[in-house]
Amino acid sequence: MLSPLDESLFHQIPSTFDHVGTSDPRFFDRWWFAAYDPAGGGAIQLTLAVYNNMNVCDAGLVVVHEGSQHNVRASRSLRPRFSTEVGPFRVEVLEPLRRLRLVAEPGDGRPVGVDLLWQATMAPEEERPHFHRVRGRISEEYQRYDQIGEVSGTVSFADGRRMDVDRWWACRDHSWGVRQNAGIPEPVTGPTPPGGADGYCFSFLFFSTERLAGHVQIAERGERREYLTGLIRDVDGRRERRVVDAALSLDLQPGTRRFANATMALTLDDGSAMSIRSEAMGPSIAMPGLGYSGGWNDGRGLGVWRGEEYLEHEVWDVRHPVDVIARDEALTQPIHRIQPVRVTVSDTGGSGGGAAPIGGADGGTGSHTLLPTGRLPQYGLD
Numbered sequence: 001m002l003s004p005l006d007e008s009l010f011h012q013i014p015s016t017f018d019h020v021g022t023s024d025p026r027f028f029d030r031w032w033f034a035a036y037d038p039a040g041g042g043a044i045q046l047t048l049a050v051y052n053n054m055n056v057c058d059a060g061l062v063v064v065h066e067g068s069q070h071n072v073r074a075s076r077s078l079r080p081r082f083s084t085e086v087g088p089f090r091v092e093v094l095e096p097l098r099r100l101r102l103v104a105e106p107g108d109g110r111p112v113g114v115d116l117l118w119q120a121t122m123a124p125e126e127e128r129p130h131f132h133r134v135r136g137r138i139s140e141e142y143q144r145y146d147q148i149g150e151v152s153g154t155v156s157f158a159d160g161r162r163m164d165v166d167r168w169w170a171c172r173d174h175s176w177g178v179r180q181n182a183g184i185p186e187p188v189t190g191p192t193p194p195g196g197a198d199g200y201c202f203s204f205l206f207f208s209t210e211r212l213a214g215h216v217q218i219a220e221r222g223e224r225r226e227y228l229t230g231l232i233r234d235v236d237g238r239r240e241r242r243v244v245d246a247a248l249s250l251d252l253q254p255g256t257r258r259f260a261n262a263t264m265a266l267t268l269d270d271g272s273a274m275s276i277r278s279e280a281m282g283p284s285i286a287m288p289g290l291g292y293s294g295g296w297n298d299g300r301g302l303g304v305w306r307g308e309e310y311l312e313h314e315v316w317d318v319r320h321p322v323d324v325i326a327r328d329e330a331l332t333q334p335i336h337r338i339q340p341v342r343v344t345v346s347d348t349g350g351s352g353g354g355a356a357p358i359g360g361a362d363g364g365t366g367s368h369t370l371l372p373t374g375r376l377p378q379y380g381l382d
Helices: none
Strands: 027-036 043-051 056-065 068-077 089-095 099-104 112-120 130-134 137-157 162-178 200-209 212-221 224-234 240-252 259-268 272-280 309-317 324-326 337-350 363-373
Touching: 027 099, 027 112, 027 137, 027 363, 043 089, 043 112, 056 112, 056 137, 068 112, 112 162, 137 200, 137 212, 162 363, 200 259, 200 272, 200 337, 212 240, 212 259, 224 259, 259 363
Parallel strands: none
Antiparallel strands: 027 043, 027 162, 043 056, 056 068, 068 309, 089 099, 099 112, 112 137, 130 137, 137 162, 200 212, 200 363, 212 224, 224 240, 240 259, 259 272, 272 337, 309 324, 337 363
């Protein structure tokens, strides 16, 4: 099927743009945006994605304010309308890799709406490609880039309140390819691992300070490192350094797996060493509200065909580090949460360091996803 996209000269396969280069139904192409008040007064996340082989376009918005998480989610059939809009949502690319407009129209009983300008302060950073097999089957094969920026605009609540967003710290990523649990359940190809099997830890930090900016991503299966990517840049553009090793330490909220503080000890490709400390700032975002990790009222997550047009929304209490409480008093404890953080970066020496410790003088803001599940003896989690 031809679409306006086929007028371009940038086809990647010998077919029209409504086809992708794999028949895997989990193929996706997704934006994710986050913006946090550096003073701790609020948090915003918005996502919009297409799932070409599922014929789906879906989007979600989360606004956390005064301990409440306001959620809106929308989905539609992708064809025949190949555009970045769904229900009340639209994303407008004003200047590629630099400026985007994020809109979720208020009204019709929805708890929140936004009109925001996302503007880059740093160039995007490509991650190492993601590739993983499970018993010979490709479970993920995707690419992602990350970017630091700032956001300005307005948030409108259903009760008539408005919140001005003035140059909030922001980050975003854009990922595409094949990923687990996108659109369909994962196929069963063998026995479930026994209860004492290794756990899994995923840590993903975006950050910027007065001097530095970047991202660090760690994945561990038990005590075994499965994936590491990271890039640290000087804000003035003088240098950039790749992360070649990272050690994570956690200070968890009592009786939980939510962190109060987390520290990453990094080794960089010039031989220097660096420490990044993340301190939780306000409530963490419960990602099922955005549609991730078994989100949506049907519990089926992202990329599922829910009809020609579909919309849902609610408000949750997220003041507790673990418990999420709906207005009907139903309680859940989502594993997938993303935490706004205050960040402190210190140089700790090494052959390429040559700088005195930065200490608290180089503080900033970040977004830290930290998911420790199962048995992880290196963190005292059994």
